[in-house]
Amino acid sequence: MHRNLKVQALIGEIRTEKFLRYEGLEKEITAIKLTVLQVGQPSPEQCHRLRLRQQQLRDLVGNKARAYVLVIQGHLYNVGDKANKLVAWLTGRDRGKDWVGTIRDKTGETHTTSEDIAKTFAQYYERLDESRATFLDKDCTDLLRDVTLQVLSSEDQGELEEDLSEEEIGQAIQELQSGKAAGLNGILVELYKCMAKDAAKYMLKMLQAARTERILPMDMRMTTIAVIPKKGKNPETCSSYWPISLLNAEVKVLAQVVANRLRNVITTVIHLDQAGFMP
Secondary structure, three states, rough: OHHHHHHHHHHHHHHHHHHHHHHHHHHHHHHHHHHHHHHHOOHHHHHHHHHHHHHHHHHHHEEEEEEEHHHHHHHHHOOOHHHHHHHHHHHHHHHHHHHOOEEEEOOOOOEOOOOHHHHHHHHHHHHHHHHOOOHHHHHHHHHHOOOOOOOOOOOHHHHOOOOOHHHHHHHHHHOOOOOOOOOOOOOOOHHHHHHHHHHHHHHHHHHHHHHHOOOHHHOOOOEEEEEEEEOOOOOOOOHEEEEEEEHHHHHHHHHHHHHHHHHHHHHHOOOOOHHHHHH
C-alpha cells in the first residue's frame, strides 16, 4: 500500500514537471515571436533559439502522443478477450459519476436512453434561445438614430479584407491554447501544432474555397455540446448542467485569425478604457 502511494506520488510529480515544461516552452516561443514582430528583422541567435524551442515542443508533444498510443494498445490487449468489457470501453459506456443516466423533460417524464436524453437537452436549449423581448424593431431604430458610431477607415477595412495567408494561419495555430477537448472530428489542437506548416497549407485552401462559395464546410458549422453537472443540483433536470460547445480546431484557428486582424485596428473605434470583450 505504502509503495503504491509512493509510485502514485512519483507519477504525479513527473506529470506536473512535463506540464510545466510544456507550458514554459509555449510561453517562450510566443515571447520570441512577439520580440521578432516588434524588431522586424530577427537575429541569427533568435532564429536558432526559436527553432530549438519549437523542436523541443514537438518532441514533447510527440512523446505524449506515443505514450497515449501505448496506453490504448495496452488496454485493448487487456480486454481483447473479454467482449463485454471491450465493447463497453470502446463505446464509452463506463463514464463514471458524471455520466447523465436519467433526465426529466418539462412535463416531468423520465428518459433513460441516450437518444431521448440528447433530445430532451436539445429541446431545453432551444427554449432558452427563444427571444422573450417585447420591443419592436422601430423602437431599436429610434434608440440608435442619434447615436454616432465609429467607422473604420478604408485602409483598416482593406487590412481586414485581405486574402488569407499560410503565415497568419500558421501563427494562429501556434497561438491556440493546448490541453482543450476536441470537437466533432476528434482532432486535437496539439496535432495541428506538430504539423503547423502542412496544416496551414491545406487549411488555407479550405478557407479560400469557403470564402469563394460563401459558406463554411458542414463540420465547421456543427458542434458537440457537453454538459457539466452543477454541484448540489438535481442531476435529473437539464437546468442542473452547464453546457459547453466543443468546436473543431479549424473553427478555433479561423477565429484566432480574425481576432489577430481585429486586434490591429480595433483601437481606432474602441475607447482605450475598454478592457473586456477585446480580441
